[in-house]
Structures are given as C-alpha cells and as structure tokens.
Amino acid sequence: MADPLRDDPAVNLPATAYAVLGLLSFGNEVSGYDLRKWAMNMRYFYWSPAQSQIYAELRRLLDKGLVAERTEEQRGRPAKRLYTITEAGQATFQTWLNHAEVGPPQLKHSVALRLFFGHQTNPDRLREVLRNHVAWAREQLAELAELRTRLESDLPYPAMVAKWGESYFSAEVAAAEYAIKTLDQTADSATF
Amino acid sequence: MADPLRDDPAVNLPATAYAVLGLLSFGNEVSGYDLRKWAMNMRYFYWSPAQSQIYAELRRLLDKGLVAERTEEQRGRPAKRLYTITEAGQATFQTWLNHAEVGPPQLKHSVALRLFFGHQTNPDRLREVLRNHVAWAREQLAELAELRTRLESDLPYPAMVAKWGESYFSAEVAAAEYAIKTLDQTADSATF
C-alpha cells in the first residue's frame, strides 16, 4: 500500500489526537482545561474540538501510553489531571510530522455556500451576509495581529502560522468586498 | 431563544442536507451519482461528503418530503433514482438561506498545523510540505479559473464563488511562499 503509516495502529490516530499531542510536545504539563484554551489559539486555522472531545482524546492517548497523567487533588472542585507527553508520545508525534501524508486543507465555508446559492435569495440578504463576514474577518485579523506579536519572541513557528492566518483573513476581506461590488454592479445594470 | 430555526425540526438539517437541497434548487432532475459530481465542484470552498453520505441525505430528504423520487429501470445496473426538489423543499431551502444564522467558515488546515509544530521537525521537511502545498494550490487555482470561465455565462453566483476561491488560493500560494522565505532566512541567520 502507498501509505504504510495508515495501517500502523500506533500512528493512525485522528487529527485531534495529533493536535493534542502536538500541544503537549511543547513540554508543559497541562490539564485538559488548559489544553482547551491552547486549542482555541489554533481556531484560526484549525477548528477547535469540543471540550468533551479533548478529554476523550486525552484518555485515548493515556491508554496508548503516549501521555502520562498526574493527579492533583483540589478542594471543592474535581481533581486536576495534569498531562505530559511521554517518550513514546514524542516519537509517535515526530513520525507523524515527518512521514504522514499531508492532506489538503479542508474548508467548510458557510458564507461562500450562501453566495453559491444566491439565485434562491435576494441581493440584499447576500450583501448583509457578506458585510457581516467582512466585519468578522477584520476582527479575526486584528486578534491575529495581536497574537502574532506576542508569539514572535518565543514561538517562531506559531508566529509564522499567525502570519499565514493574517494573509488568509485579508484575502477573505478582499474577496467578500469584491463580491459585494459585483452584486452592486449587477443591480445597477438591472435598473437600465 | 435567539435562534428559533434551530428548534424547528423541519429546518434544522445538517449542512450536507442543505448543500444537496441547494444543488437540486437549480431545478434539474438528478441522480445521487450526478449529485456527487456536482458536489465535487464545490470542493474548493465546501468539503465533498462521501458518496454514501449523499445517498443517506437523499433518503432523509425524501422522508421529509423535501425531494421527490422517480425510478428509472436500467439493464445490467441498479435502477437509477432521479430526484427533484419539491415545493416544500424550495420553501425550506429559502427559509434557511434567508434566515438561518451564518456560522463562520471552518478550516482544517493540515499544512498550517504542521508548520505550527515546526519545532518538532526540521526545516527541510517543512519546506517540502510547503512546496507541495504551493504546487497543489496553483493547480486548484488553474482549475478554478477554468471552471469560472465556464460558469460565467449561465451561473453568475457560482462564478462569483469561483472568483472568491481564486482569491483564497492566491493567498495560500503567497502565504506558503512567504513561510518558505522566512524559513530560509532563519536558516541563514543560524549559519552565522
């Protein structure tokens, strides 16, 4: 078979598992709760899994010996479970990074989907949707720029990804604005 | 509740169902097989569901009376099932288009994910991944440009989305190339 990794049960984990493993690969001992917040920093280019999913992945990784768990009792709240990556976990993660096939990015663009089916609605609704999208993309852009400056000193690779994200959201703004303009023009020509 | 549509069982369908309904809203009578090919044209901005999923959605939509089925017997192969959208289907689809909340686009960018965890691999591997991504994005760009010229006469909205896609892939090329450059520079500075 073209991809032997796919059949290796030690390596063939879901994407979320690798994301979790990757976050742990920075070397910190973190809880599921911490991880969820970390994962939120990745939402710009990788959707954030549900909280319950993160806990589920941690259990799976623990099962496979890719992470180690240490429990810390607390008063008045559930015991904190702190995770660190194991040697095996590091190895698995690196194997994946270095050798696993890299699929194309997957996009589920609900705004573009609406535009695609524009013939079933009216230009005003489309403009509204597009304007909202522009506003949202600008927000993301600002957040990312801020995030990047914080990352730049310590975390060069995440900073590079933040930069990438800025490029992406700029393109979103431009594309949506262009679509609005096109919409306006066709409306104009219709009045003649 | 803020979103009454969410609780309306006639309207709260999965995204794939709306995509299928939307494709049918162009008015053609098509088979599941045809639909799959149509859906592939949307892959640039909306991931293509598995074939089995499309058939499943069609059954669901039939159940709800949003599409009508006509069977055409064939020799030597399974009977062809042809679907058309019903009045109820049109209404449901338009309600969704006009009133359902539009979520943010969801991205699962496996290339950016690799770059994010760059500290666990080596620049050469990253460069390889990035170069592949650039090549792939250029291909998509060419395909989309070609697709758009075909759409422009008859299908203005899909053509607009194709244009959007071109903007997206251009940004991908630029971002990935910029990342490569950054990688090169840090490598240079490391030799000092």
Added chain:
DNA sequence: ACTGCCATGTAACTAGTTACATGATTGG
C-alpha cells in the same frame, strides 16, 4: 485486455457535538 465510468447500496465504525451536572473561587 484493461481502465474508467455508471449506479447504487449496506455494515461497521469513528469522530464529533450538545446538553447536562457539580460547585468552589475570584474579580468587578
């Protein structure tokens, strides 16, 4: 002769979501 297209379908599985439950602590 072989590849790819046509055309559907099912079974088994996995990934992922939503919603709920608990309850102290901290900050405005």
Added chain:
DNA sequence: CCAATCATGTAACTAGTTACATGGCAGT
C-alpha cells in the same frame, strides 16, 4: 451579588467515513 473562571465528566446523539459488493458498458 453576579458573572466568569476553574475543572472535570457522562449520556445520548448525529454526522460522517471506509470498505466492500455488484456488474455491465464504453473507449483506447
């Protein structure tokens, strides 16, 4: 005093995937 944060967990569900099965027909 209220909201947000900390911190986990479970149950029920849905969406979606992979892999397989069938088999004729058209084109190179």
